[in-house]
Amino acid sequence: CHLWIQYRIKGQPSNAPDFQLHPPAIHHTCLPIMPREAHPTFNARTLEELPTHLAHYGIDPFRRTCLSMLSTGIHKWGFVIYRCTYDDDGLWDRYLAQLKSLCHDYLVEEGRAELLEPYLDWIVIEDRATLDNASRVEVRKHFNQWLSKQNIPLLPTNLYLSVVPMELPRFRYCLYVDKQCLDTVIQFQKANDGTDYISQLPPMVFAVIDRTWTPDGPVDEFDLAKALKEKDGDDKEQGANEQGANEQDVGEEDDESGKESEEEESEEEESEEEESEEEESEEEEDYDHGHPLIDGSDRRYVGWVYCGAHNVVGLYETLHGMRGLDDEDTFHRPSRIWTRGSMPA
Incomplete structure (x- = not known):
């Protein structure tokens, strides 16, 4: 050298x-x-040629997207897009075409178009009757309802990456385009003279919504851990009932003593959990509130952020479990835009 x-x-x-x-x-x-380009993963032209361990991907910018496809068995990727403005069909077509073009250019630039673009699946949900001027709260509710009808598997097919299907960005987040977002394509295309530095142009913007957000903290209607815990609890209860039926000759005093002991232990555990939750809640309350109201919430994280469309593919990779929208070191509170700028008033 x-x-x-x-x-x-x-x-x-x-x-x-x-x-x-x-x-x-x-x-x-x-x-x-x-x-x-000389890294082994960049020689892969099919999913079957990709490694199955994260460490083998090196600096591949889509390592988590690739490995999650192998791990979950779900090869389609990309966000669900909600159209929430219907005043200008022509402008909507321009917006959608520009978004797809930005995505293609990003994949080409990063050397991943041949491998990943065949699996890129844009799902656009349009319904003038229910979605025209729909709020983010309404879209979040609709997205959860839509997911419940998709027959998404609960468990991954492999364990290459610690992710279950419902945690994929495709099923955790959706894109929201209202009139304010739609209009940003006008200034973006007007300023775009073919420059290679599109990140420096007036941004074309969408909002990305976290389906698990509520004003009182995240609630996941498809929480796998909760479902497994409930199932485990039912199994234990059934086992205890069977064991009790087989031990009817046990003395009443022993039964009462055991019950009292279990009740005392249970009360102590519940008390400790309540104290811990109260302490965490107090810390969170002090830190998280006091911001200007957005959608009726004064929390720092309001369940959605604005994002520049030029980096929609990078956003998908970023949201693979490592950093969610609530990560204040990565994402900004509206009206700021990830990765730069602010939404026009």
């Missing part, structure tokens, strides 16, 4: 020779860098 520093003395003519410095310390310690 050779690192040369070139410079020209101020005032010298442009055709004067460059002076070159060759720092020996850097020369002896510099290591060759493998181009991203």
